[in-house]
Ligand code: ADP
């Protein structure tokens with residue numbers, strides 16, 4: 001189990017992270033979310049032992065994770081970290097980059113393991129390609145495979161799919177997170193993408209104002225987002241009578257006391273996002289059809305999340 005106790009950290013004077021405490025069990029998947037600059041990357045680096053803490057402790061089981069002041073070589077065998085900026089060896093191939101971390105394996109075993117990892121990150125076809133010729137997204141996948149090579153007990157992923165195009169992202173995400181679950185690897189992932197959280201994360205931690213704003217099940221936070229910050233992570237929303245209402249929770253009805261004037265329809269694929277005016281304020285809802293500007297519609301809030 002990862003146990004973070006009352007962690008406070010600053011690069012210089014003012015703390016970036018204040019009194020952070022949380023736990024992650026073996027095999028558990030914890031997502032760290034928060035706005036850009038909220039300290040997600042810093043938290044992962046601190047968990048990895050890259051910096052010394054101002055206060056607090058980090059434990060993996062019984063072992064304390066220590067910063068450079070107490071630990072000559074940064075990092076531990078049981079923990080791997082994939083940074084937002086990954087550094088690979090550009091002049092050797094994809095499989096050689098992965099294999100570098102498997103030096104203690106017998107050749108046959110090493111090849112088998114490399115092949116397995118190439119499959120997880122969907123790069124089998126690129127095994128013999130030199131890393132310098134790969135795209136940003138492909139490099140990110142090599143970095144992932146390399147971190148998994150020596151089967152860590154815990155992996156820290158910083159926006160792991162941020163460079164990967166939408167064509168690949170969905171299946172790669174399923175493949176990587178499935179691999180981590182199957183191998184009981186604890187995963188702490190910093191992300192601003194709800195797709196990395198819903199359907200995969202066991203817990204979701206929201207960083208705001210240097211602190212943990214909430215730590216709960218993603219489904220609980222999705223269904224009952226207590227603050228606009230949490231709601232904004234999941235999608236378009238409105239605040240109506242102090243309640244947070246997602247755009248998809250507003251339904252067009254024949255008549256109601258929620259009367260709006262349509263401003264714009266945005267094509268979103270299987271629906272339109274309609275921007276409308278309610279007493280001089282913008283209001284967003286989803287609708288199956290395009291609506292012309294100036295049309296008057298009546299809306300009703302529905303509790304159901306699946307429409
Ligand atoms: P996030 O990953 O959530 O976008 P970061 O952890 O990268 O946030 O940054 C949190 C804050 O720490 C930001 O204000 C950033 O400018 C600052 N910061 C990040 N790295 C350093 C550093 N090496 N030295 C000083 N300040 C830093």
Ligand code: MG
Nearest residue numbers: 040041042084
């Ligand atoms: Mg970051």
